Amino acid sequence: MSSASSAPPRRGRHVGSADWTSTEISALTAQSSAPQTSQVPPSPDLGPAGHYHATITLFEHTPREETVYLGPWEIVDANPRRLLWQCSHAGEILEHFLPSDNPNELIPHTLHAQHRRFSDPREMEIYLSFQKPHRIRYTTFTSVGIVVHDEEIEVKYQFTTIEGSIQLQSDIRQRDLIDWFDVDVVWSDTHHRTDSYGNVRGLGTIQRIKLWRDRYSKLHYLTFYANYRRCWKEYLLDDFDRSPRQRDDRHHRLQLGARGAFQVERARAFESNQSHGQSRERRFSTSIFSRSSRHNNSPSALDIRYLGIQFSRNPNVPAGSDDHSRFIARWDAAHAADAELDSTHVESPSPHIKEIQRTEGAETWRPNYGLPTMVIPTLVTKTPGVSREASQP
Numbered sequence: 001m002s003s004a005s006s007a008p009p010r011r012g013r014h015v016g017s018a019d020w021t022s023t024e025i026s027a028l029t030a031q032s033s034a035p036q037t038s039q040v041p042p043s044p045d046l047g048p049a050g051h052y053h054a055t056i057t058l059f060e061h062t063p064r065e066e067t068v069y070l071g072p073w074e075i076v077d078a079n080p081r082r083l084l085w086q087c088s089h090a091g092e093i094l095e096h097f098l099p100s101d102n103p104n105e106l107i108p109h110t111l112h113a114q115h116r117r118f119s120d121p122r123e124m125e126i127y128l129s130f131q132k133p134h135r136i137r138y139t140t141f142t143s144v145g146i147v148v149h150d151e152e153i154e155v156k157y158q159f160t161t162i163e164g165s166i167q168l169q170s171d172i173r174q175r176d177l178i179d180w181f182d183v184d185v186v187w188s189d190t191h192h193r194t195d196s197y198g199n200v201r202g203l204g205t206i207q208r209i210k211l212w213r214d215r216y217s218k219l220h221y222l223t224f225y226a227n228y229r230r231c232w233k234e235y236l237l238d239d240f241d242r243s244p245r246q247r248d249d250r251h252h253r254l255q256l257g258a259r260g261a262f263q264v265e266r267a268r269a270f271e272s273n274q275s276h277g278q279s280r281e282r283r284f285s286t287s288i289f290s291r292s293s294r295h296n297n298s299p300s301a302l303d304i305r306y307l308g309i310q311f312s313r314n315p316n317v318p319a320g321s322d323d324h325s326r327f328i329a330r331w332d333a334a335h336a337a338d339a340e341l342d343s344t345h346v347e348s349p350s351p352h353i354k355e356i357q358r359t360e361g362a363e364t365w366r367p368n369y370g371l372p373t374m375v376i377p378t379l380v381t382k383t384p385g386v387s388r389e390a391s392q393p
Helices: 023-028 121-126 162-173 261-275 280-296 323-344 351-357
Strands: 054-058 066-076 082-087 092-097 127-129 134-141 145-153 156-159 175-188 204-214 220-226 231-236 245-248 253-257 306-311
Touching (some): 054 134, 054 145, 054 162, 066 162, 121 156, 121 162, 156 162, 162 175, 175 220, 204 323, 220 323
Antiparallel strands (some): 054 066, 066 082, 127 156, 134 145, 175 204, 204 220, 220 231, 245 253
């Protein structure tokens, strides 16, 4: 992974010219997550200039505020699971403790391009955050380990490249990030597009939907933050029909029908017709028939009948590469891949199963820094790049 950004060295510290190495991280992967007090040989002073991959700010908005320059990372699958960064100066390690041992439960958050109207919308992936506070421990090693910071904070990373952010998101979730799509509103049959006053609400507005491919099952998933429900939503593509319904290319709008929802609607209509003018006992009998029909038609396990999406427009993105068009192409390709997988794929064992079976030792998953196949649209006009010194939006 390359980086062209640079930053001035901090006062009183020697700046070296060596390339990044992972020897220091490898040496720490088997160590306990308890505060370090034993002697640890310091790594070379690598210095921040031209070699760091991301930054994080500690003690934000206080007199002690400090920017830490972060280099290569590892995902340590020991308990607790954590993200381990080698920092830019000798003997500095930053640990990001992840709230769950199940990587699928953690979803990094990036903002809709509307938050930086005059910047390249792709650059929003540089700013990575999480919806809840996480524990961050920052340790420097001299003769003994000195814990500079160890508390829960709102974690915000600022990456030097889009590719670096994509890779970290994929590593944290163990699902490769395939593409993202800015949307104005997402709604369903249970959370309508507008409220009783006509205000656009739905499940969420001005969000970024992301498409993922699981590294083990190879199945595809959609995620987005439902800001009006203050929770994440994740859906398996196979739970929806392949062909979107009520597709409106003019308004960049479509609906994804839950698999089997048509049969459910027909059963409900049949129940309504049969129960009209009938006794209560007759209606109860028809309701049982409806549930039985739904089971026989093998509908999805979703509690919604459809998911509606209205995609955002960006005048700088050429027709055919806009979020709406890309989503349709990605959706169809992902469905085709999952359908082929159903007939040929033998699922690889999940690392969480291995975690249960393992009786000793800590297993560390090392990222290979290979990027998932992803086509980032080319802009019609050149927009100013995001300043690397800009603060998190």
